[in-house]
Amino acid sequence: MAILIFGTIPLPYAAAQFQAGGVSLPGDPVWYAGIGLKQGDFFRYSMCHVDYKECAEFEMDVWIKGDTKSGSEDKWLTEVVVYDGNKVVKGEMDLGKLAPEPSGGSADLSVYRGAFKSSIVWLSAFANGYYEGGDKGPKKFSAKSWGKIGNIGGEQIIPTSIEKVTVKAGTYDTVLISWKTGGAVSKVWVVDGFPFPVKAQTYTHVSSGIPPSEYRFELLEYKQNVKQSPFANILSDVDNPELKNCPKTDSLTHSIKRPTKNFSYQIHAYYTPEYPVQGCPMKWQFNFLSKYHETEFLNQVQYDLVVVDDKFTLPPLRSVAKDQGYDYLYSPSGLSTIDMIVQEQPGTAHYVVYVYGLAPQGIVPSSPLDYLVIDLPIAAKDGSSVTPSQNIPNWVKNNAKWWADGSIDDNSFVQGIQFLIKEGIMKIPQTAQGSGPTGSKPDSWLD
Numbered sequence: 001m002a003i004l005i006f007g008t009i010p011l012p013y014a015a016a017q018f019q020a021g022g023v024s025l026p027g028d029p030v031w032y033a034g035i036g037l038k039q040g041d042f043f044r045y046s047m048c049h050v051d052y053k054e055c056a057e058f059e060m061d062v063w064i065k066g067d068t069k070s071g072s073e074d075k076w077l078t079e080v081v082v083y084d085g086n087k088v089v090k091g092e093m094d095l096g097k098l099a100p101e102p103s104g105g106s107a108d109l110s111v112y113r114g115a116f117k118s119s120i121v122w123l124s125a126f127a128n129g130y131y132e133g134g135d136k137g138p139k140k141f142s143a144k145s146w147g148k149i150g151n152i153g154g155e156q157i158i159p160t161s162i163e164k165v166t167v168k169a170g171t172y173d174t175v176l177i178s179w180k181t182g183g184a185v186s187k188v189w190v191v192d193g194f195p196f197p198v199k200a201q202t203y204t205h206v207s208s209g210i211p212p213s214e215y216r217f218e219l220l221e222y223k224q225n226v227k228q229s230p231f232a233n234i235l236s237d238v239d240n241p242e243l244k245n246c247p248k249t250d251s252l253t254h255s256i257k258r259p260t261k262n263f264s265y266q267i268h269a270y271y272t273p274e275y276p277v278q279g280c281p282m283k284w285q286f287n288f289l290s291k292y293h294e295t296e297f298l299n300q301v302q303y304d305l306v307v308v309d310d311k312f313t314l315p316p317l318r319s320v321a322k323d324q325g326y327d328y329l330y331s332p333s334g335l336s337t338i339d340m341i342v343q344e345q346p347g348t349a350h351y352v353v354y355v356y357g358l359a360p361q362g363i364v365p366s367s368p369l370d371y372l373v374i375d376l377p378i379a380a381k382d383g384s385s386v387t388p389s390q391n392i393p394n395w396v397k398n399n400a401k402w403w404a405d406g407s408i409d410d411n412s413f414v415q416g417i418q419f420l421i422k423e424g425i426m427k428i429p430q431t432a433q434g435s436g437p438t439g440s441k442p443d444s445w446l447d
Helices: 014-018 107-117 394-405 410-422
Strands: 042-049 058-070 073-084 087-096 156-167 170-181 184-190 199-203 213-223 254-259 266-272 281-289 301-308 329-331 335-341 347-358 370-378
Touching: 042 107, 058 087, 058 107, 073 107, 087 107, 156 213, 170 199, 254 370, 254 394, 266 347, 266 370, 281 301, 301 335, 329 335
Parallel strands: none
Antiparallel strands: 042 058, 042 213, 058 073, 073 087, 156 170, 170 184, 184 199, 199 213, 254 266, 266 281, 281 335, 301 329, 301 347, 347 370
Protein backbone atom coordinates (compact mmCIF):
# COMPACT_ATOMS: atom_id res chain seq x y z
CA MET A 1 0.00 0.00 0.00
CA ALA A 2 1.14 3.55 -0.65
CA ILE A 3 1.89 5.83 2.26
CA LEU A 4 -0.51 8.77 2.26
CA ILE A 5 1.89 11.63 2.80
CA PHE A 6 1.29 15.34 2.16
CA GLY A 7 -2.16 14.66 0.73
CA THR A 8 -0.85 12.93 -2.40
CA ILE A 9 -3.98 10.77 -2.66
CA PRO A 10 -7.37 12.56 -2.64
CA LEU A 11 -9.57 12.06 0.39
CA PRO A 12 -12.93 10.35 0.00
CA TYR A 13 -16.11 12.33 0.25
CA ALA A 14 -16.13 14.11 3.64
CA ALA A 15 -19.47 12.65 4.70
CA ALA A 16 -17.85 9.23 4.93
CA GLN A 17 -15.36 10.47 7.48
CA PHE A 18 -17.67 10.50 10.43
CA GLN A 19 -19.58 7.26 10.01
CA ALA A 20 -19.39 5.33 13.27
CA GLY A 21 -17.48 2.14 12.59
CA GLY A 22 -15.49 2.32 9.40
CA VAL A 23 -14.23 4.74 6.75
CA SER A 24 -13.80 4.31 3.01
CA LEU A 25 -10.46 4.46 1.22
CA PRO A 26 -9.73 3.70 -2.44
CA GLY A 27 -9.28 -0.06 -2.88
CA ASP A 28 -10.64 -0.84 0.60
CA PRO A 29 -7.12 -1.47 2.05
CA VAL A 30 -6.14 -3.36 5.17
CA TRP A 31 -3.64 -2.33 7.82
CA TYR A 32 -1.77 -3.98 10.66
CA ALA A 33 1.01 -2.91 13.00
CA GLY A 34 4.31 -3.57 11.24
CA ILE A 35 2.91 -3.54 7.70
CA GLY A 36 5.62 -2.67 5.19
CA LEU A 37 8.39 -2.67 7.79
CA LYS A 38 11.76 -3.32 6.16
CA GLN A 39 15.47 -3.30 6.73
CA GLY A 40 16.94 0.20 6.80
CA ASP A 41 13.83 1.91 8.21
CA PHE A 42 14.56 4.51 10.87
CA PHE A 43 11.97 5.95 13.25
CA ARG A 44 12.33 8.69 15.84
CA TYR A 45 9.48 9.10 18.33
CA SER A 46 8.74 11.24 21.34
CA MET A 47 6.63 9.14 23.67
CA CYS A 48 5.49 8.36 27.19
CA HIS A 49 3.58 5.68 29.06
CA VAL A 50 1.76 5.88 32.37
CA ASP A 51 3.69 2.89 33.76
CA TYR A 52 6.97 4.74 33.34
CA LYS A 53 7.22 7.85 35.52
CA GLU A 54 3.54 8.62 35.01
CA CYS A 55 3.94 9.42 31.34
CA ALA A 56 7.13 11.46 31.56
CA GLU A 57 8.26 12.08 27.99
CA PHE A 58 11.37 10.55 26.44
CA GLU A 59 12.68 10.06 22.90
CA MET A 60 13.12 6.63 21.35
CA ASP A 61 15.02 6.08 18.08
CA VAL A 62 14.70 2.72 16.33
CA TRP A 63 16.68 1.45 13.32
CA ILE A 64 15.77 -1.83 11.58
CA LYS A 65 19.20 -3.43 11.31
CA GLY A 66 18.24 -6.72 9.66
CA ASP A 67 16.86 -10.20 10.19
CA THR A 68 17.32 -12.44 13.19
CA LYS A 69 15.82 -15.68 14.48
CA SER A 70 14.32 -16.56 17.83
CA GLY A 71 13.87 -20.32 17.80
CA SER A 72 11.92 -20.97 14.60
CA GLU A 73 10.46 -17.44 14.44
CA ASP A 74 11.81 -14.85 12.02
CA LYS A 75 12.20 -11.43 13.61
CA TRP A 76 13.64 -8.02 12.98
CA LEU A 77 16.83 -7.07 14.80
CA THR A 78 16.80 -3.41 15.76
CA GLU A 79 19.21 -0.94 17.27
CA VAL A 80 17.70 1.50 19.73
CA VAL A 81 18.77 4.68 21.48
CA VAL A 82 16.64 6.29 24.20
CA TYR A 83 17.11 9.88 25.36
CA ASP A 84 15.47 10.13 28.77
CA GLY A 85 16.18 13.57 30.21
CA ASN A 86 19.94 13.59 30.76
CA LYS A 87 20.17 9.82 30.38
CA VAL A 88 21.22 8.04 27.17
CA VAL A 89 20.48 4.30 26.83
CA LYS A 90 21.71 2.36 23.80
CA GLY A 91 21.00 -1.26 22.97
CA GLU A 92 19.18 -3.77 20.79
CA MET A 93 15.75 -5.41 20.74
CA ASP A 94 13.93 -7.88 18.52
CA LEU A 95 10.61 -7.15 16.82
CA GLY A 96 8.24 -9.83 15.61
CA LYS A 97 7.45 -9.74 11.89
CA LEU A 98 3.79 -10.71 12.21
CA ALA A 99 3.21 -8.55 15.28
CA PRO A 100 6.04 -6.08 15.99
CA GLU A 101 6.03 -6.62 19.73
CA PRO A 102 9.51 -6.21 21.20
CA SER A 103 11.39 -8.96 23.01
CA GLY A 104 14.91 -9.89 24.04
CA GLY A 105 17.80 -7.54 23.62
CA SER A 106 19.56 -5.29 26.09
CA ALA A 107 18.48 -5.39 29.74
CA ASP A 108 18.99 -1.63 30.05
CA LEU A 109 16.14 -1.11 27.57
CA SER A 110 13.58 -3.25 29.42
CA VAL A 111 11.44 -0.43 30.80
CA TYR A 112 11.46 1.42 27.46
CA ARG A 113 10.78 -1.80 25.58
CA GLY A 114 7.66 -2.22 27.71
CA ALA A 115 6.53 1.34 27.01
CA PHE A 116 7.08 0.81 23.25
CA LYS A 117 5.02 -2.40 23.34
CA SER A 118 2.16 -0.79 25.23
CA SER A 119 1.96 2.32 23.06
CA ILE A 120 3.41 2.48 19.55
CA VAL A 121 2.64 -1.18 18.75
CA TRP A 122 -0.38 -1.57 21.04
CA LEU A 123 -2.75 -1.91 18.09
CA SER A 124 -0.98 -5.17 17.14
CA ALA A 125 -3.30 -6.79 19.68
CA PHE A 126 -6.13 -6.01 17.25
CA ALA A 127 -4.49 -5.69 13.83
CA ASN A 128 -1.52 -7.94 13.06
CA GLY A 129 0.00 -10.00 10.26
CA TYR A 130 -1.48 -13.37 11.25
CA TYR A 131 -3.69 -14.50 8.37
CA GLU A 132 -5.62 -17.01 10.46
CA GLY A 133 -9.07 -15.54 10.42
CA GLY A 134 -11.08 -14.85 13.55
CA ASP A 135 -9.88 -11.99 15.70
CA LYS A 136 -6.33 -12.10 14.34
CA GLY A 137 -5.00 -10.70 11.10
CA PRO A 138 -4.99 -7.43 9.16
CA LYS A 139 -8.00 -5.16 9.55
CA LYS A 140 -9.87 -3.09 6.99
CA PHE A 141 -10.36 0.61 7.60
CA SER A 142 -13.94 0.05 6.46
CA ALA A 143 -14.59 -2.44 9.28
CA LYS A 144 -17.18 -1.42 11.85
CA SER A 145 -14.86 -2.44 14.68
CA TRP A 146 -11.35 -3.85 15.15
CA GLY A 147 -12.14 -5.40 18.52
CA LYS A 148 -13.08 -4.49 22.06
CA ILE A 149 -11.08 -3.20 25.02
CA GLY A 150 -10.65 -5.98 27.57
CA ASN A 151 -11.47 -4.07 30.76
CA ILE A 152 -14.92 -3.91 32.33
CA GLY A 153 -17.19 -1.75 30.23
CA GLY A 154 -14.55 -1.69 27.48
CA GLU A 155 -15.50 0.06 24.26
CA GLN A 156 -15.00 -0.91 20.64
CA ILE A 157 -11.82 0.04 18.74
CA ILE A 158 -13.25 1.89 15.74
CA PRO A 159 -11.88 3.41 12.53
CA THR A 160 -13.61 6.73 13.05
CA SER A 161 -12.63 9.31 10.45
CA ILE A 162 -9.99 10.48 7.99
CA GLU A 163 -7.86 13.37 9.20
CA LYS A 164 -4.88 15.28 7.88
CA VAL A 165 -2.35 15.31 10.74
CA THR A 166 0.86 17.30 11.04
CA VAL A 167 3.62 15.95 13.27
CA LYS A 168 7.30 16.89 13.32
CA ALA A 169 8.04 14.20 10.73
CA GLY A 170 5.62 15.77 8.24
CA THR A 171 1.97 15.96 7.22
CA TYR A 172 0.04 12.73 6.73
CA ASP A 173 -3.44 11.72 5.58
CA THR A 174 -4.42 9.40 8.42
CA VAL A 175 -7.22 7.21 9.61
CA LEU A 176 -8.24 8.02 13.17
CA ILE A 177 -8.69 4.91 15.33
CA SER A 178 -10.56 5.76 18.52
CA TRP A 179 -12.32 4.34 21.56
CA LYS A 180 -13.85 5.64 24.75
CA THR A 181 -12.10 5.13 28.08
CA GLY A 182 -13.63 6.38 31.32
CA GLY A 183 -15.53 9.15 29.58
CA ALA A 184 -12.56 10.32 27.46
CA VAL A 185 -11.93 9.50 23.81
CA SER A 186 -8.56 7.89 23.12
CA LYS A 187 -7.11 8.48 19.66
CA VAL A 188 -4.44 6.84 17.50
CA TRP A 189 -3.68 8.09 14.00
CA VAL A 190 -2.46 5.49 11.48
CA VAL A 191 -1.42 5.80 7.82
CA ASP A 192 -2.32 3.31 5.11
CA GLY A 193 0.77 1.17 4.41
CA PHE A 194 2.92 2.74 7.15
CA PRO A 195 4.24 0.31 9.83
CA PHE A 196 3.46 2.28 13.00
CA PRO A 197 0.96 4.98 13.96
CA VAL A 198 2.26 8.54 13.61
CA LYS A 199 0.52 10.03 16.65
CA ALA A 200 -1.54 9.03 19.70
CA GLN A 201 -3.24 10.51 22.73
CA THR A 202 -4.89 7.93 24.98
CA TYR A 203 -6.31 7.86 28.50
CA THR A 204 -6.49 5.41 31.37
CA HIS A 205 -9.79 3.98 32.51
CA VAL A 206 -11.13 5.69 35.64
CA SER A 207 -14.55 5.51 37.25
CA SER A 208 -14.60 9.20 38.19
CA GLY A 209 -12.58 12.37 37.76
CA ILE A 210 -10.38 13.40 34.86
CA PRO A 211 -8.70 10.40 33.18
CA PRO A 212 -4.89 10.80 33.09
CA SER A 213 -2.90 9.96 29.97
CA GLU A 214 -2.16 6.28 29.42
CA TYR A 215 0.25 6.92 26.60
CA ARG A 216 0.98 9.45 23.90
CA PHE A 217 3.51 9.63 21.12
CA GLU A 218 4.46 11.54 17.97
CA LEU A 219 6.64 10.62 15.00
CA LEU A 220 9.56 13.05 14.91
CA GLU A 221 11.48 11.65 11.93
CA TYR A 222 11.28 8.80 9.44
CA LYS A 223 13.97 7.64 6.98
CA GLN A 224 14.24 4.70 4.60
CA ASN A 225 17.24 2.72 3.34
CA VAL A 226 19.57 3.71 6.15
CA LYS A 227 22.53 1.44 5.40
CA GLN A 228 24.85 2.20 8.32
CA SER A 229 23.98 2.41 12.00
CA PRO A 230 22.88 5.97 12.81
CA PHE A 231 24.02 5.34 16.39
CA ALA A 232 27.67 4.45 15.74
CA ASN A 233 29.00 7.54 17.51
CA ILE A 234 26.50 7.54 20.37
CA LEU A 235 27.75 6.40 23.76
CA SER A 236 25.34 4.84 26.25
CA ASP A 237 25.60 6.00 29.85
CA VAL A 238 26.64 2.51 30.95
CA ASP A 239 29.64 2.79 28.64
CA ASN A 240 30.40 6.44 29.36
CA PRO A 241 33.80 6.61 31.11
CA GLU A 242 32.72 9.80 32.89
CA LEU A 243 29.97 7.87 34.67
CA LYS A 244 31.71 4.54 35.27
CA ASN A 245 32.91 5.43 38.77
CA CYS A 246 29.60 6.93 39.83
CA PRO A 247 27.44 5.45 42.63
CA LYS A 248 24.64 3.15 41.53
CA THR A 249 21.07 4.46 41.55
CA ASP A 250 19.27 1.14 41.15
CA SER A 251 17.43 1.38 44.46
CA LEU A 252 16.27 4.26 46.61
CA THR A 253 18.26 4.02 49.81
CA HIS A 254 17.42 7.11 51.88
CA SER A 255 14.32 9.12 52.67
CA ILE A 256 12.99 12.24 54.35
CA LYS A 257 9.38 12.65 55.42
CA ARG A 258 8.24 16.13 56.41
CA PRO A 259 5.37 18.57 56.03
CA THR A 260 5.87 21.49 53.70
CA LYS A 261 6.70 24.88 55.23
CA ASN A 262 3.08 26.04 55.55
CA PHE A 263 1.78 22.54 56.38
CA SER A 264 -0.32 22.38 53.21
CA TYR A 265 1.08 18.96 52.22
CA GLN A 266 3.25 16.11 53.41
CA ILE A 267 6.13 14.97 51.23
CA HIS A 268 7.95 11.66 51.55
CA ALA A 269 11.15 12.12 49.52
CA TYR A 270 13.28 9.09 48.68
CA TYR A 271 16.68 9.52 47.07
CA THR A 272 19.91 7.78 46.17
CA PRO A 273 22.85 7.86 46.60
CA GLU A 274 23.20 9.02 50.21
CA TYR A 275 25.94 11.43 49.13
CA PRO A 276 25.17 12.70 45.61
CA VAL A 277 28.29 13.15 43.49
CA GLN A 278 28.85 16.08 41.17
CA GLY A 279 28.56 14.96 37.55
CA CYS A 280 26.90 11.63 38.46
CA PRO A 281 23.31 10.36 38.26
CA MET A 282 20.88 10.80 41.13
CA LYS A 283 17.37 9.42 41.55
CA TRP A 284 14.46 10.94 43.47
CA GLN A 285 10.98 9.70 44.27
CA PHE A 286 8.41 12.07 45.75
CA ASN A 287 5.24 10.87 47.45
CA PHE A 288 2.86 13.82 47.76
CA LEU A 289 0.54 13.06 50.67
CA SER A 290 -2.44 14.62 52.38
CA LYS A 291 -1.68 16.74 55.41
CA TYR A 292 -4.47 14.88 57.20
CA HIS A 293 -3.69 11.29 56.23
CA GLU A 294 -0.14 10.20 55.54
CA THR A 295 -1.29 7.21 53.49
CA GLU A 296 -3.54 9.30 51.21
CA PHE A 297 -1.81 10.30 47.97
CA LEU A 298 -2.65 13.62 46.37
CA ASN A 299 -3.70 13.80 42.71
CA GLN A 300 -2.70 16.14 39.88
CA VAL A 301 0.29 17.69 41.60
CA GLN A 302 2.07 20.51 39.78
CA TYR A 303 5.55 20.91 41.19
CA ASP A 304 9.22 21.50 40.50
CA LEU A 305 12.56 20.53 42.01
CA VAL A 306 14.81 23.57 42.15
CA VAL A 307 18.23 24.35 43.59
CA VAL A 308 18.88 27.64 45.38
CA ASP A 309 21.88 29.41 46.83
CA ASP A 310 22.61 29.93 50.55
CA LYS A 311 20.49 33.11 50.63
CA PHE A 312 17.58 31.58 48.73
CA THR A 313 17.58 34.40 46.19
CA LEU A 314 15.97 34.51 42.77
CA PRO A 315 16.36 33.16 40.23
CA PRO A 316 17.00 29.59 41.42
CA LEU A 317 20.32 28.14 40.38
CA ARG A 318 18.53 25.31 38.66
CA SER A 319 15.04 24.06 37.82
CA VAL A 320 14.64 20.39 36.87
CA ALA A 321 11.39 21.25 35.06
CA LYS A 322 13.22 23.85 32.96
CA ASP A 323 16.02 21.32 32.33
CA GLN A 324 13.40 19.07 30.76
CA GLY A 325 11.75 21.87 28.79
CA TYR A 326 8.64 22.30 30.96
CA ASP A 327 7.19 25.07 33.09
CA TYR A 328 6.52 22.56 35.85
CA LEU A 329 6.60 18.83 36.57
CA TYR A 330 3.33 16.96 36.83
CA SER A 331 2.29 13.95 38.87
CA PRO A 332 -1.30 12.75 38.26
CA SER A 333 -1.17 10.15 41.06
CA GLY A 334 1.01 11.94 43.61
CA LEU A 335 3.98 9.59 43.16
CA SER A 336 6.72 10.93 40.93
CA THR A 337 10.25 9.84 40.01
CA ILE A 338 13.10 12.00 38.75
CA ASP A 339 16.40 10.87 37.24
CA MET A 340 18.94 13.66 37.01
CA ILE A 341 22.64 14.44 36.77
CA VAL A 342 24.02 16.28 39.78
CA GLN A 343 25.26 19.66 38.58
CA GLU A 344 25.72 21.21 42.00
CA GLN A 345 29.15 22.08 43.38
CA PRO A 346 30.67 20.02 46.23
CA GLY A 347 29.37 21.19 49.59
CA THR A 348 25.77 21.58 50.73
CA ALA A 349 23.10 21.84 48.05
CA HIS A 350 19.71 23.33 48.88
CA TYR A 351 17.10 21.33 46.99
CA VAL A 352 13.56 22.72 47.15
CA VAL A 353 10.48 20.67 46.28
CA TYR A 354 8.19 23.51 45.24
CA VAL A 355 4.50 22.58 45.02
CA TYR A 356 2.52 24.96 42.82
CA GLY A 357 -0.72 23.25 43.78
CA LEU A 358 -3.21 20.63 42.64
CA ALA A 359 -4.78 20.98 39.19
CA PRO A 360 -4.94 19.23 35.81
CA GLN A 361 -2.18 19.98 33.33
CA GLY A 362 -2.53 23.39 31.71
CA ILE A 363 -4.76 24.76 34.46
CA VAL A 364 -3.41 27.19 37.07
CA PRO A 365 -3.92 25.65 40.54
CA SER A 366 -6.19 27.39 43.01
CA SER A 367 -4.70 25.43 45.92
CA PRO A 368 -1.89 27.03 47.96
CA LEU A 369 1.77 27.28 47.00
CA ASP A 370 4.11 25.53 49.41
CA TYR A 371 7.55 23.96 49.52
CA LEU A 372 9.95 21.68 51.32
CA VAL A 373 13.69 22.36 51.61
CA ILE A 374 16.05 19.38 51.54
CA ASP A 375 19.73 20.06 52.22
CA LEU A 376 22.11 17.38 50.98
CA PRO A 377 25.92 17.14 50.98
CA ILE A 378 27.38 16.97 47.47
CA ALA A 379 30.60 15.00 47.00
CA ALA A 380 33.33 15.67 44.45
CA LYS A 381 34.16 12.90 42.00
CA ASP A 382 37.17 11.86 44.10
CA GLY A 383 35.05 11.78 47.24
CA SER A 384 37.20 14.35 49.01
CA SER A 385 34.44 16.80 49.85
CA VAL A 386 32.13 14.51 51.78
CA THR A 387 33.03 12.19 54.61
CA PRO A 388 31.94 8.57 53.99
CA SER A 389 28.80 7.66 55.87
CA GLN A 390 30.45 4.91 57.91
CA ASN A 391 32.45 7.59 59.77
CA ILE A 392 29.27 9.08 61.20
CA PRO A 393 28.05 7.15 64.25
CA ASN A 394 24.57 5.64 64.01
CA TRP A 395 23.42 7.46 67.13
CA VAL A 396 24.15 10.81 65.42
CA LYS A 397 22.15 9.73 62.37
CA ASN A 398 19.27 8.67 64.61
CA ASN A 399 19.38 11.98 66.46
CA ALA A 400 19.11 13.84 63.17
CA LYS A 401 16.12 11.77 62.06
CA TRP A 402 14.37 12.12 65.42
CA TRP A 403 15.01 15.88 65.46
CA ALA A 404 13.58 16.20 61.93
CA ASP A 405 10.49 14.28 63.07
CA GLY A 406 10.17 16.45 66.18
CA SER A 407 10.83 13.50 68.50
CA ILE A 408 13.78 15.15 70.29
CA ASP A 409 14.56 18.74 71.22
CA ASP A 410 17.09 21.10 69.64
CA ASN A 411 19.61 20.58 72.46
CA SER A 412 19.91 16.84 71.76
CA PHE A 413 20.41 17.53 68.07
CA VAL A 414 23.07 20.18 68.77
CA GLN A 415 24.98 17.70 70.94
CA GLY A 416 25.28 15.41 67.93
CA ILE A 417 26.56 18.26 65.74
CA GLN A 418 29.09 19.27 68.43
CA PHE A 419 30.37 15.68 68.54
CA LEU A 420 30.91 15.66 64.74
CA ILE A 421 32.83 18.95 64.93
CA LYS A 422 34.93 17.85 67.92
CA GLU A 423 35.91 14.58 66.21
CA GLY A 424 36.78 16.35 62.96
CA ILE A 425 34.07 14.51 61.03
CA MET A 426 32.32 17.78 60.21
CA LYS A 427 34.34 20.87 59.28
CA ILE A 428 32.73 24.31 59.51
CA PRO A 429 34.26 26.95 57.21
CA GLN A 430 35.07 30.32 58.75
CA THR A 431 32.58 32.95 57.62
CA ALA A 432 31.70 36.41 58.80
CA GLN A 433 29.04 36.40 61.48
CA GLY A 434 25.58 36.78 60.03
CA SER A 435 26.70 36.35 56.41
CA GLY A 436 24.88 33.08 55.91
CA PRO A 437 21.49 31.65 56.81
CA THR A 438 20.90 30.81 60.45
CA GLY A 439 17.77 29.69 62.25
CA SER A 440 15.25 30.41 59.51
CA LYS A 441 15.95 30.72 55.81
CA PRO A 442 14.82 33.67 53.74
CA ASP A 443 11.90 32.54 51.67
CA SER A 444 10.38 35.66 50.16
CA TRP A 445 11.06 34.37 46.65
CA LEU A 446 9.07 31.24 47.46
CA ASP A 447 5.98 33.01 48.74
